Amino acid sequence: STFPFKESYPVVGLKAKPKPEWMDLIKSANISGFPVEGKNGAPSQAGADDPYCDWSFTGCTRPDDIVSCPKGQWGLTYDDGPTDFSSKLYDYLDQSKQKATLFLIGGQVVTYPDLTLRAFKAGHELAMHTWSHSYLTTLTNDEVVAELMWTATAIKDVTGVTPRFYRPPYGDIDDRVRNIGKALGFIPVIWNHDTNDWMAGEGNGFDVEWIDGNVTQWANEAANATVGGISLEHDLYQKSVDAAIRVMPTLQKAYRVMPVGECTGQQAYKE
Numbered sequence: 461s462t463f464p465f466k467e468s469y470p471v472v473g474l475k476a477k478p479k480p481e482w483m484d485l486i487k488s489a490n491i492s493g494f495p496v497e498g499k500n501g502a503p504s505q506a507g508a509d510d511p512y513c514d515w516s517f518t519g520c521t522r523p524d525d526i527v528s529c530p531k532g533q534w535g536l537t538y539d540d541g542p543t544d545f546s547s548k549l550y551d552y553l554d555q556s557k558q559k560a561t562l563f564l565i566g567g568q569v570v571t572y573p574d575l576t577l578r579a580f581k582a583g584h585e586l587a588m589h590t591w592s593h594s595y596l597t598t599l600t601n602d603e604v605v606a607e608l609m610w611t612a613t614a615i616k617d618v619t620g621v622t623p624r625f626y627r628p629p630y631g632d633i634d635d636r637v638r639n640i641g642k643a644l645g646f647i648p649v650i651w652n653h654d655t656n657d658w659m660a661g662e663g664n665g666f667d668v669e670w671i672d673g674n675v676t677q678w679a680n681e682a683a684n685a686t687v688g689g690i691s692l693e694h695d696l697y698q699k700s701v702d703a704a705i706r707v708m709p710t711l712q713k714a715y716r717v718m719p720v721g722e723c724t725g726q727q728a729y730k731e
């Protein structure tokens with residue numbers, strides 16, 4: 461890319477090291493004595509009593525976690541972009557005047573700065589999905605800081621604004637990760653409705669019509685649900701983008717669909 465980046469970024473797709481001065485930002489964070497959950501791969505569960513509130517194992521949340529929108533409202537989110545398939549999604553969102561929250565991977569932002577800028581100018585909320593899409597609870601404190609801060613830096617470099625929302629890959633978050641994120645001024649966003657559309661690209665027997673079936677069910681539940689939704693979708697494959705476009709009218713008929721910052725009344729950016 462010929463984009464005039466101000467920063468020089470770590471290798472795309474790999475865990476990174478933080479700038480040393482970033483570690484000062486978490487000096488007063490409550491992180492000593494917390495375990496790193498498993499190493500070099502999938503996280504381990506800290507224990508059946510879940511002392512560190514690990515969402516990916518038990519669904520445990522803390523008050524600052526964003527998990528849902530208020531009743532009748534729906535937070536529309538797409539993870540893992542920008543990719544070669546994002547233009548089609550962005551075109552559709554432009555045409556239907558629909559805004560979303562986009563959880564961008566830092567490495568993808570520096571690979572596709574023009575798409576990132578396009579999404580920002582279109583009025584979507586840009587948010588963080590880490591630098592290398594690693595399991596955050598398995599990373600050291602330094603690595604967690606690097607994952608979040610390099611992604612925030614890349615988005616700022618391209619758009620001029622600093623995102624506040626982050627989504628932990630695989631929903632893998634515990635209190636150590638939360639406390640690091642909080643010290644950096646970031647807010648975690650999980651979800652309460654999963655399309656499982658990340659399986660749409662892998663030829664593993666996943667039937668993309670299940671996505672339509674699930675969304676229809678969520679729409680039917682709208683009247684009696686006590687809270688609204690936040691859905692997990694991905695602009696990662698042709699098939700997941702096609703499904704996202706197909707199901708949108710069903711969602712829009714049942715809910716007021718909007719970015720997460722809008723339904724929760726929280727600022728998407730620091731500036």
Ligand SMILES: *[C@@H]1O[C@H](CO)[C@@H](O)[C@H](O)[C@H]1NC(C)=O
Binds near residue numbers: 490635
């Ligand atoms: C730090 O976190 C631990 C575990 O959640 C908690 O028991 C302790 O009270 C916290 N300390 C401070 C100073 O907030």
Ligand SMILES: *[C@@H]1O[C@H](CO)[C@@H](O)[C@H](O)[C@H]1NC(C)=O
Binds near residue numbers: 656670672673674677
């Ligand atoms: C919802 O999706 C799951 C797979 O993610 C599938 O097993 C289930 O049949 C789907 N439900 C409907 C109503 O299509």
Ligand SMILES: *[C@@H]1O[C@H](CO)[C@@H](O)[C@H](O)[C@H]1NC(C)=O
Binds near residue numbers: 684
């Ligand atoms: C919603 O709740 C009412 C009252 O319990 C019930 O009669 C109705 O069938 C429910 N509707 C749906 C779509 O579940």
